[in-house]
Amino acid sequence: MKIEDTPEAWDVVDSKERFRGHVITVVTDSVKMPRDEVADRDIVVHPGSVAVLALDEQERVLMIRQYRHPARMLMWELPAGIRDVEGESLVEGAARELAEEAGYRADTWHTLVDLRSSPGMTGERIRVFLARDLTKIETDFVHRHEEIDMPVEWVPLADAVEKALMGMIHNSPAVAGILAAYAASVEGFALLRPADAPEV
Template sequence: MKPHQVKAPSSNEPSPDVPPQVRDVEESWEVVAAAERFSGRVISVRTDTVVMPDGGTADRDYAVHPGSVAVVALDDSGRVLLIRQYRHPMRRLLWELPAGLRDVPGEPLVACAARELAEEARYRARAWDTLVDVYTSPGMTDERIRIFLARDVAPIPEEEDSYVRRNEEIDMPVVWIPLAEAVDRVLTGMIHNSPAVAGILAAYAASADGFKGLRPADAPEA
């Protein structure tokens, strides 16, 4: 991995140069009307009429999403695992992190992530940390993604792999590339998938202190 000068932040050591209010906080403006416009297999689309600070109202359309998880899997050589998947809305084959929906009620997020790593990439990991939380497009959807860092990884033996892959999953090649090279490919416009971009850059930054500043795998979501 290339050397870098990123100073890993620590929640226990707030910077005196940054105002304490620079953090996302929960807030809910009054909704005076709501209408569902569409309901599909995964998402629905609704319009909320929201009261604005001046007392007026404005309609806000957004997609309601169950949420997702994604995994930055690193091997002992500092390489990151990427899969390639066809994304029909973009008409592109995108290099991505193993990821999936939070579609099992009550399933811990780290268990969901481990399941996706196994199903999509045929790998398992022994060490898990919370890497970063992302709102994918907060102006148009409530989808949130928790991205995990997975280490001490190993392939799942073929005889233990009983998952049946369908549709896009049938043709998803897996590659391992150096994390620094993945960063270069993000910054040069070769990797575009939003959780992949966030996860790769976050992992590179967090590697500055050997990932000591990361939250535990079961850290609560804000």
């Protein structure tokens, strides 16, 4: 059997909206299962996200620390954000987030890894990009809420891997991005897909 995720959609015989918020919606789909059984599945509908593993010439990862209320933690993360600008490509959204959250521009972009945050309960897709050839820029973006006084730190990639494996970094795009970048660096990033690679 080929080890590759493939698109498939089982019939939905009914769908009920349970909640509509600022970013997410919660629905219950009644899904036709094998042997004609129908089962209800609660789904968090999410617009998707992008994240950026920015790597400098010293093999350091740019990380930010942000308060995450559901986790009740200050978490070390990659610059990231939801896909909330109509018509914006994924890499354009990632470049915008890198500029707004960290004040950097990158000249070289690759797709690092694609994630489904929790596919048993949400359709959220997260694309993590590798950004290199970085330049510090001035931005007039106004930080609000959790982004006020958000520190930016450069962490050696090997140290970031160690922190992820030791349970010191928990944000899933950060952990996946750090480990993927470390693995990809072995081949000099030659195996990475282009920044505009299609998304499943």
